[in-house]
Amino acid sequence: MNAKISSVPPRKRRKETSKRDAEASRARILEAAKIRFSQNSYEGAGIREIAGDAGVDPALVMRYFGSKEGLFREIASSAFDADDILSGGISALPQQAVEMLMGTLDSAEWRRGYDPLRLLLASIGSPAAGPILSDYLDRDFVGPIAAAMDLKERDERAVILAAQILGFALVRIALAGRKGRRPRWAVLQRLLTKALDVTLSGGSREGAL
Amino acid sequence: MNAKISSVPPRKRRKETSKRDAEASRARILEAAKIRFSQNSYEGAGIREIAGDAGVDPALVMRYFGSKEGLFREIASSAFDADDILSGGISALPQQAVEMLMGTLDSAEWRRGYDPLRLLLASIGSPAAGPILSDYLDRDFVGPIAAAMDLKERDERAVILAAQILGFALVRIALAGRKGRRPRWAVLQRLLTKALDVTLSGGSREGAL
DNA sequence: CTGCTAAGTCCACAACCGTTGACTTGAAGC
DNA sequence: GCTTCAAGTCAACGGTTGTGGACTTAGCAG
The missing domain is CATH 1.10.10.60 (Homeodomain-like)
Incomplete structure (x- = not known):
């Protein structure tokens, strides 16, 4: 194959030439x-x-x-990563999800113009891109959320959780340039957290149901 | 017979000719x-x-x-009409919304291939169509829902309600062709209704908060 | 230096897009 | 009958799209 064993790393020929890289x-x-x-x-x-x-x-x-x-x-x-909202354990999901939804607005990527959630929403209706997004959404987002739960009805709860998170990202985009006065974020944050909480733990023991 | 006042409606010249209509x-x-x-x-x-x-x-x-x-x-x-989920009063919104989400699947329009919610989701990311959809969504959906409430934080609650409803429509579309076993609709229905209920009336008097 | 290979560019094809103006056709008024 | 006008069709325009092949150039080995 090659001369001897000297060319073990043949794939690091040039690196910092900054041209033709x-x-x-x-x-x-x-x-x-x-x-x-x-x-x-x-x-x-x-x-x-x-x-x-x-x-x-x-x-x-x-x-x-x-x-x-x-x-x-x-x-x-590489757009969806459930670890972002699952790293703190399943019980911390609501707060982490809300923080993720609010926190992305301050990230460097967001300011550069990229938003993974917006990527999904923008092209979910495309005949070519929609199925691709559905696949990764199922594999990398809904699936891991369901797997992290030990309650009954895991699959259904994961679907509703995803619906709430993605739905919020949707209206945030849709209503970004509205004319009327904007809703208060702190209130939105509280309402969404509570809704996620109910979906995550409602119907178990302490719920009113 | 008619030569004078007979031509009062001149704009109904032909109607059932079925050609050139x-x-x-x-x-x-x-x-x-x-x-x-x-x-x-x-x-x-x-x-x-x-x-x-x-x-x-x-x-x-x-x-x-x-x-x-x-x-x-x-x-x-004409795609969005909040009356569909507000006709029974604001307190009936959760059930009516869920029924609407499930019921559209049996409607004649749905079977013909049309879904207003899908229309929104499919084109919300388009630079040309997105702003148009945002406008009507705000005017005909979120606005009326907020107006129908008499609680405090109406605007914010309406936004979260819309997020949950639209989010559910989104995951329904995105996960329609998934490989794994499908979630049970009855369970989804119950979970979503409960989440909407909390958003609508949580924080008032009878809520746990 | 001369080769050699990967990195990158140029050009053009074929298909499709929204849109327009000129043209044809059918039905109604006289 | 003839005229008139709306309803509808036809062919084409300028532009853009994704894509492929031929070509050029830069950097390294010998």
């Missing part, structure tokens, strides 16, 4: 695509647009990701 | 567009497709609705 270009394309897809939806975002943002040629996008769908699939595969 | 053509276009927009999203649905379904020429669509956006706006303006 395939890995860096790939990352820049991904970053630009995240923003465009989440803000303009799958069909609304174009390859040329994304390539322009990343500062590369559109053909390079095809080279690295095969197709527009391949590019989207790669982004979708 | 502008009103009927307009209605067929609207019906076809509802289905295409709700299933393929705003950008995913094409004028030619819609016109083909309606059995008319694409140019006729432009004649009647001015533009694709005009056609979509007309559909969106």
